[in-house]
Amino acid sequence: MRTIVRRAVQLIVVVIVVTFLTSILTSFLRGDPVTTIAPYSSAQQRQEIRDQLGLNQNVVERYVKWLGHFATGDLGHEYAGTGVTGLSISSQVKTSLPHSLLLIFYVETLTLLLAVPLGVYTAYRAGKASDNVANAVGFGLVSIPVYVAATVMILIFSVNSWGIHLPSEGWVSLTSNPAQHFSHLAMPVIAIAIGQIAIYARLLRSDMVATLQEDFILMAKSKGISNRRILWRHALRPSSLTLVTIAGLNIGALISGALIVEVIFHLNGLGSVLQDAINRRQYVAIQDYVAVIAVVYVLINFAVDALYRILDPRIRSARIG
Amino acid sequence: MLESAEPSAPAGTLVAGAPGSLAAIEDVPEEEYKKKGIGVLAWIAIGWLVLVVGMAILAPILPIKNPTQGDYTSVQAPLFSPHHLLGSDDSGRDVLSRVIWGAQASLLIAIGSVALGTLIGGALGLWAGFKGGRHDTVLSSSFNIILAFPQLVLALLLVSIFAGTYLSNDGTTHTPSWSRRIVVVIVAVGIVSIPILARITRANALAWSQREFVMAARAQGASDWRVMLREVLPNVLPAMLSIALLGVAIVLILEGSLAIFGLSVAEPSPSWGNMVYSQLSNLNSAPPVWIVPSVLIFATVLAFNYLGDVVRARFDVRESAI
Numbered sequence: 001m002r003t004i005v006r007r008a009v010q011l012i013v014v015v016i017v018v019t020f021l022t023s024i025l026t027s028f029l030r031g032d033p034v035t036t037i038a039p040y041s042s043a044q045q046r047q048e049i050r051d052q053l054g055l056n057q058n059v060v061e062r063y064v065k066w067l068g069h070f071a072t073g074d075l076g077h078e079y080a081g082t083g084v085t086g087l088s089i090s091s092q093v094k095t096s097l098p099h100s101l102l103l104i105f106y107v108e109t110l111t112l113l114l115a116v117p118l119g120v121y122t123a124y125r126a127g128k129a130s131d132n133v134a135n136a137v138g139f140g141l142v143s144i145p146v147y148v149a150a151t152v153m154i155l156i157f158s159v160n161s162w163g164i165h166l167p168s169e170g171w172v173s174l175t176s177n178p179a180q181h182f183s184h185l186a187m188p189v190i191a192i193a194i195g196q197i198a199i200y201a202r203l204l205r206s207d208m209v210a211t212l213q214e215d216f217i218l219m220a221k222s223k224g225i226s227n228r229r230i231l232w233r234h235a236l237r238p239s240s241l242t243l244v245t246i247a248g249l250n251i252g253a254l255i256s257g258a259l260i261v262e263v264i265f266h267l268n269g270l271g272s273v274l275q276d277a278i279n280r281r282q283y284v285a286i287q288d289y290v291a292v293i294a295v296v297y298v299l300i301n302f303a304v305d306a307l308y309r310i311l312d313p314r315i316r317s318a319r320i321g
Numbered sequence: 322m323l324e325s326a327e328p329s330a331p332a333g334t335l336v337a338g339a340p341g342s343l344a345a346i347e348d349v350p351e352e353e354y355k356k357k358g359i360g361v362l363a364w365i366a367i368g369w370l371v372l373v374v375g376m377a378i379l380a381p382i383l384p385i386k387n388p389t390q391g392d393y394t395s396v397q398a399p400l401f402s403p404h405h406l407l408g409s410d411d412s413g414r415d416v417l418s419r420v421i422w423g424a425q426a427s428l429l430i431a432i433g434s435v436a437l438g439t440l441i442g443g444a445l446g447l448w449a450g451f452k453g454g455r456h457d458t459v460l461s462s463s464f465n466i467i468l469a470f471p472q473l474v475l476a477l478l479l480v481s482i483f484a485g486t487y488l489s490n491d492g493t494t495h496t497p498s499w500s501r502r503i504v505v506v507i508v509a510v511g512i513v514s515i516p517i518l519a520r521i522t523r524a525n526a527l528a529w530s531q532r533e534f535v536m537a538a539r540a541q542g543a544s545d546w547r548v549m550l551r552e553v554l555p556n557v558l559p560a561m562l563s564i565a566l567l568g569v570a571i572v573l574i575l576e577g578s579l580a581i582f583g584l585s586v587a588e589p590s591p592s593w594g595n596m597v598y599s600q601l602s603n604l605n606s607a608p609p610v611w612i613v614p615s616v617l618i619f620a621t622v623l624a625f626n627y628l629g630d631v632v633r634a635r636f637d638v639r640e641s642a643i
Binding site for chain 2: 014018026140145147152155275286
């Protein structure tokens with residue numbers, strides 16, 4: 001329990017540092033930030049932007065004010081001109097964040113469903129021809145960038161519709177039309193999962209190869225337990241920790257992948273709104289989106305860490321951080 | 322004396338056959354493992370990288386067309402056309418010339434930023450692992466803070482702030498120059514990669530600092546700096562090299578990701594990443610424009626990944642530490 005509190009405190013510290021750095025960076029905008037954001041503006045408009053960006057206050061004051069808003073879920077509005085209220089950043093986050101999270105969830109599910117059997121099988125066949133082939137293919141798959149996989153799939157399934165046709169843009173919600181939902185997400189999910197599957201399977205394989213040489217496996221064999229049962233019951237169980245470790249290491253790649261495919265497939269996720277904000281030089285919005293992504297990242301890391309503790313009683317109390 | 326202590330170490334192979342182990346400080350011992358046979362595949366990978374890097378360096382003197390000069394008499398030429406060996410794009414720009422100049426941008430970013438990250442991250446990691454104590458605590462927690470950002474997002478933030486497009490008072494959009502973008506991307510991605518390189522170096526330096534030959538050197542009265550640079554560093558280098566090679570592969574991919582957000586090299590200048598992305602809405606109109614750089618990214622990333630793996634396997638860098 002104490003460790004959980006301690007981790008939670010660490011979590012808050014990391015969030016504060018990350019968001020503070022983000023907000024400091026905004027003050028490094030080139031030249032006069034106001035000119036950068038709105039070149040044709042009148043004096044009154046400039047004053048408005050200055051107020052909104054808090055340029056009259058010092059960095060700390062500005063940050064504290066921003067943090068107060070951020071913590072209460074009020075992310076402000078994009079700048080749109082005098083008397084006009086721009087897009088509400090909070091509502092943008094509210095629609096786009098679930099898209100990103102769902103995408104990440106699908107990728108992780110697909111990855112585990114395919115990578116675990118693949119890793120177990122290649123470990124079982126270690127050194128044999130099928131293992132070597134799987135290893136070589138895995139190496140190739142890791143080297144395919146998400147955007148290249150996505151582009152090639154769009155060419156095959158959307159532009160030319162070889163075999164089946166898959167839509168290449170837009171988000172359909174699960175509740176309104178499940179079939180369309182999954183057909184719209186098939187390519188984005190596979191594009192990210194390709195590399196992830198290869199990484200998971202490879203690391204799981206090397207871990208299981210080591211486990212299979214342990215004495216307790218020999219013991220199980222000598223008792224006449226079937227290979228299948230040894231693999232799935234005896235050898236895989238200690239590797240569940242490895243899987244969680246790999247998941248932790250790959251969160252960054254997963255989030256990056258999600259941001260990229262959201263842009264390519266117009267999924268209206270955090271990646272899409274971030275790209276849009278960058279293109280329109282909405283620096284207030286960029287700062288908010290980056291902070292949201294960083295917080296999500298920290299939270300997922302926290303969850304993975306908690307899972308680790310649940311799975312392994314030894315580190316529940318012993319090791320911290 | 323110092324050399325004789327080395328073979329007991331698992332990485333002793335690093336210097337076998339070399340006149341003195343200390344040579345490992347100056348040059349990355351690439352020739353060493355070539356001699357012992359690293360397999361045909363590794364040779365092919367090295368050959369490919371030499372070819373690609375060579376073309377990128379020689380781009381200004383190679384007899385190729387101007388990469389940004391359109392030619393409306395031969396647009397969308399297919400592969401192996403008489404005037405455009407690798408085809409041409411929608412405005413007749415030569416794809417061969419664009420991928421060669423694009424290689425210059427992409428490889429400059431990939432190798433430059435990893436070199437920066439390795440230099441700074443390696444130095445900090447070596448210091449943290451070797452010194453331990455308070456130095457280690459401070460440095461390690463600062464690495465963790467940088468790692469609290471997803472890499473792509475931190476790179477996006479840095480590049481958009483320091484080299485984003487901006488409007489001036491007369492309303493014209495300014496896109497930062499080629500060199501400014503490249504430098505900012507290299508520094509931004511370099512900063513992002515510092516903690517990764519630092520952590521692996523720290524873990525290795527920590528392990529090596531506890532070994533007998535380090536103690537022997539200390540007993541002989543060697544200074545901290547001498548022990549760190551001449552005893553610990555050479556043994557940490559293989560791990561750093563292995564991660565650096567994987568890092569170049571990762572950044573090569575990252576460059577394309579930045580291009581998707583419009584933050585890599587700006588059109589009309591080519592990079593492999595922006596060439597892939599430029600055709601996204603129109604994949605069939607001039608396929609070579611995105612297929613050729615896609616294949617180049619894949620092959621080059623594969624080569625770096627493979628060499629990184631060869632180094633890791635040869636020097637028995639522990640995967641858990643990565």
